[in-house]
Amino acid sequence: MKTPTRLALSLVLLALLLLGTASAADRTCSVTPVELRCEYLNDPLGIDVTEPRLSWQLAATDSDAYGQRQSGYQVLVASTKDLLDRGKGDMWDSGMVASDRSVHVVYQGRPLGSRMQCFWKVRVKDESGVVSRWSEPARWTMGLLEPGDWHARWIGTDQVFERKQGWPPPDNDVPDPWLRRSFTLDARPKRAAIYIASVGYHELYVNGRKVGDTVLAPSVANHRKRARYVTYEIAEHLKEGRNVIGLWLGVSWSIFPQYKTPDKPQTPIVLAQAEIELPGGKTVRIVTDDSWRTCPSPNTLLGVWDFMHFGGELYDARKEVPGWCEVDFDDSIWKPATVYSPSLKLSAEMVEPNRRVREVRPVAIAETRLGVYRVDLGVNMTGFFEMNVRGEPGQVVEMKFSEQSKADMTHRLRSKYIIGPSGKGTFRNRSNYFAGQWVTIEGLKYKPRLDDIRADLVRTDYARASSFECSNELLNWIHDATLLTFENLSLGGYVVDCAQRERMGYGGDGHATTECGLNHFGLGAFYTKWVQDWRDVQGGESAWGTSGDKAATTDAIESGNLPYTAPTYWGGGGPAWSGFCVTLPREIYERYGDVRILEVNFPMIRRWLAFLETKAKDDMLVRWGGEWDFLGDWLWPGAKGVNGDTIETLFFNNCFWIFNLQTAAEIAGIIGEEDAAAKYRARADEVRRAVHAKFFKPDENSYVNGFQGYLAIALLVDLPPKELRPAIWNRLEKEILIVRKGHIHAGITAGAFLFKTLLDADRQDLIFTMANKDTYPSWGLMRRNGLTAIAESWMMDNSLCHSSYLYVGTWFIEGLAGIKPDVSRPGFKHFVLKPGIIDDPSMRWVKAHHDCLYGRIESRWRIDDDRVLTLNVTVPPNTTATLHLPTAADKAITASGSALAEAKGLRHVRTEEGCAIVELGPGRYEFQSSLAVVARP
Known part of the structure; x- marks a missing residue:
């Protein structure tokens, strides 16, 4: 028998290879890339991250199959859609990368510069090596990255707010201003973008039309230091010939007392720059400067935008100016805009905008007394109110908003509408929002109809990321009320304690809301923005009611101290409030596998922990500050007064210090800061020994007064030695089941750590026992009392839509459904x-x-x-x-x-x-x- 020749063997191998190739080509990839995101966002405009991270999901081709995974990816980024469609990645072609990474893939192409457009798509290789089809295209655009890119000036009106004496303080009298600028274009533009930063809210109009469906832009920032700019694409609104850009500003945050600085007026100001590309390559730039014209609008903020005085809006329809933002309008009698020169860092708006996300129609209208009508919206909500009215010109219609069924108005929230010459019109919120369930209408000479009135829940437009339902109707109500409350409190890119009275981003309340929020909503961009706010407020004093001139004003921070709220720089609290700066980045990392969030914020964490060392003696924190500066738990059942000077508060704050140290050690280890990790672990051990020695009660197997939250946080931070842990757990069970008869007995901060401890230990039984109650204190009692949101206190005697007890929301997904992140492999990989x-x-x-x-x-x-x-x-x-x-x-x-x-x-x-x-x-x-x-x- 003849031996096969080398040529024959080669031909056989080639035939087998071709057969295998044809077979692979005929196979369908098990997955398709979908849901493309850049920095958590869908097709973001005007970002200022020069190495953005790209993410995608994989949709299974056959939902009944198993084991679908990615073994490689190829990303194409192109400067035009046409190039991308032709498979040309002139900005970045990653090639087929052998990797299962589909989240936070860092852009590694050509350096990104201002104004660039980036179109991208991805394809993947599955577990069998089969390559998918290309995804649908996505894109992002770059903002203005360098200070020298900005040619605009800050402008506004010459009317400046001055707070007048009296109590309650007299209302603001600075109208929300209009500004406009007309210009001529030689041709219809190929592309046009306008970048707008404002202190106070703004709306953009081009040739008489409002651009976009967003409201209350931009998100809230610490305007002592930063202003965020929003990017709008406006080519479709422009035309050949004469055009006009109009801006409608809202006073709002421009007069917030803690944002007052010597170089910035207490009046809304705006910085805008339009970049318009015409056919043939010519570029036209329109910037805000003293050539713009301004006039008061019919809308004026009621209140003074401060604690208890956020008010509402006065719209005087007699002052309407038809066509104010249209091309043919004559603005010759308008004043020139005033130019200002504040020292503000500009950064891109990289969080979802505020939008109307849900329409609410009233369920009932009753005449409570002659000529006074009470509207029931059916739900306690935060958002925009709208009502059609008719009457005599000059007639004043007042709307008072209330959380309570028997009070016409709570927290001084009210708006007014003055009827114009036509005898009819529509009140609608524009630069402020209401909170409440009931609206008392005064000034009408007829009973309004249900279809005259509507409201819209307004919040940051993040995506819902969960569903939950169970056979227990009480738990379903708690779940729904908790999520409604979170939505009501998350307007402007941060979570407030309450939307009607304070609008402050408390770190203590953040402990009660963050895990709940992350379980139910897509909040990667939202929390990335909020943690930037915490960096911005670091370095100043942290006393309740801190006056604006004592707040942090520069980026050169020497002190690591933090106030208790961000970005608002106001309010009381203690180490657990400010120490939210450590836990927030860690929570984002755990849910999204975001290492960058740890790296960016670690310097802030270092400074914070260094500051705490200045407040320590004998390995424990000591009391510091004023009356409101060292709080422990807050609003537990029966709580009265301020508790900064109690032994329980001293214990709680030292336990929280340990929690901060051990969390910082974990963060340091993740980002490769091994020396810092070792240092923080050792320090936590020292503090742990000192706190246990001082506060442990061996006769009771307890700490301090034995309250649930204090025992829980002791267990969470490994305070008791190993041999004592079972006894402390038994004591905690006794405190819940016997001493409190199955009820929760904790407030905002200690309650958050109670639930965290029980969830970590998988004690669904104890959580269910507390959650399933409808007697005092309980969430169920709120239901029995007719509430639709979660109240501030277990007594339900103040705010009825508050962040206090939202930590129960975490349990529905992590506990009952049992969907939990693996802390050792974060991001749900x-x-x-x-x-x-x-x-x-x-x-x-x-x-x-x-x-x-x-x-x-x-x-x-x-x-x-x-x-x-x-x-x-x-x-x-x-x-x-x-x-x-x-x-x-x-x-x-x-x-x-x-x-x-x-x-x-x-x-x-x-x-x-x-x-x-x-x-x-x-x-x-x-x-x-x-x-x-x-x-x-």
Whole structure:
């Protein structure tokens, strides 16, 4: 027999290779890239991050298959859509990168400069090496990156606010100004963008039309230091010939007392620069300067934009000027704009804008006394109010807003409309917002109809990232009220304590809201913006009511001290309030795998911890500051007065110091700051020993007064030595179940750490016991009292829409649905599924999902009458999960109809403590298992 020649072998191998290639080409990729994002945002305009991060999700081609993952990616970025469509990445072609990374892929192409347009798409290689089709295109644009790119001047009106004597303080009398500038274009533009920064809100009009659907722009910033600019694309609004740009400013934050500086007037000001590209390459630049004309608008802020005096709006329709922002309008009698020169750092608006997100129609209107009408909106809300009115010219219609059914007005929130010459018109909010459920209407000579009135919930337009429903109606109400409250409190790119009275971004309240928010909404950009606000306020004093001239004004921060709110620089608190600067970046990292957020904010964390060392003696913090400067827990049941001088507060703040130190050590380790990590761990150990020695009560196995939150935070920071932990846990259980008869007994900050501790320990039973109550103190009592949002205090005696107790919202997704991030593999690349099965007749089923950066995670469980658990879960492509499946007999478990050992897409690792531990790859699964029979007395 002849030996095959080398040529023959080569031909055979070539034929096999071609056959394999054809086979691979005929196969369909298991995933398709979708939901492209840049810096968490969808097609953002005018960003100022020069190495933006790109993310995408993978949609499974076959939803019944398993194991879909990415083994490679190729990103193309082009300077034009045409080049991208032709597969030309003139800005960046990554080539096929062998990587499963689909989140936070750093742009590594040509250096990015001001005004650039960047069109991009991605394709991926799946687990079998098959390449997907290209994604749909996405894009981002660059803003003005250098100070020298700006040629505009800050302008405004010469009318300046002066706070007048009296109590309550007399209303602001500076009208919201109009500004306009006309110009001529030789041709219709190819592209046009305008960059607008303002102190106070602004609206943009081009040739008589409002641009975009956003409201209350920009997001709130610390205007002692920073102004954010918003980028608008306006080419479609422009034309050949004469054009006009109009700006309608709102007084709002321009007169906030803590933002007052010598170089900046207390009046709304704006900086705007339009870059207009014409055919042939010619560019026209329109900038704000003294050539602009200004006139008072019919709208004026009521109130003085300060604590308890946010007021509303007065719209005088007699002062309307038809066509004020149209091309043919004659502005010759308008005044020239006034030029100002504030020292403000300019940065891009890189958070979702405020929008109307939900329409609300009134449910009832009643005449409460002669000529006075009471409107019930059916829900306590924050947003815009709108009403059609008619009457005699000059007739004043007043709207008073209330959270309480028996009060005409709460927190002095009210607006007015003066009817114009036509005898009819529409009041609508523009530069301020209301909060409440009831509206008292005075000044009408007729009963308004339901269809005359509407309201819109207004908030930062982040995406909803969850759903939840269960068989317990009380828990469903708590869930819905908690989320409504969060939405009401997150207008302007930060979370306020309350929208009606203070509008302050308290760090203490942040502990109560952040994990709740991250479980239910897409908040990557939102919280990235808010943590920048915390950097901006670092370095000044932190006393309640700090006067503006003592606030931080420069970036050259020597002191690491922080006030208790950001970006508002106001209010009381203590170490836990300011120490939110450490926990917020860590929470963002845990949910989104965002290492950059840790790197950027670590200098702030260092300075904060260095400041705390100046307040320590004998390895413990000592009391500092004024009456409001060293608070512990806040608004627990029965709380009275200010608690900065109590032994309990001293204990709580020192425990929180340990929490800050150990969190900072984790952060330092993640970003490679090993010396700092070791230093903070060692310091935490020193403080831990000192605090335990001083505050432990061995006869009671307790600390200080034994309140739930204090015991919980002690456990959270490993305060008790290992041998004492079981006794402290027993003491905490006794405090909940026996001393408080199953009720919660904690406030804002200690309550947040109570729930964090119980969730970390998987004590669903204890949380359910507290959440399922409807007697004092409880969320259920709020429901019984007819509330639609969560109140400020358990007594329900102040604000009825407040951030205080929103930490319960975390439990619905992490606890009952059991969808938890894995802290060792952050960002949900790997996560934990551990459904919270509650042994209670009311808890027969739960349905929930959470949308992480990789896609949708689902968890649905139900228990039948024979105590058989059916669990349906979905693991998105390119992720893995560890499932803890409760079972009485793991050999009887089925997965998608098969025995566990034979099921696809998973691996049974072990069984421990009544749970089968199963590693899951991407896919959809249905498990059934028998639960242990629980003996009942």
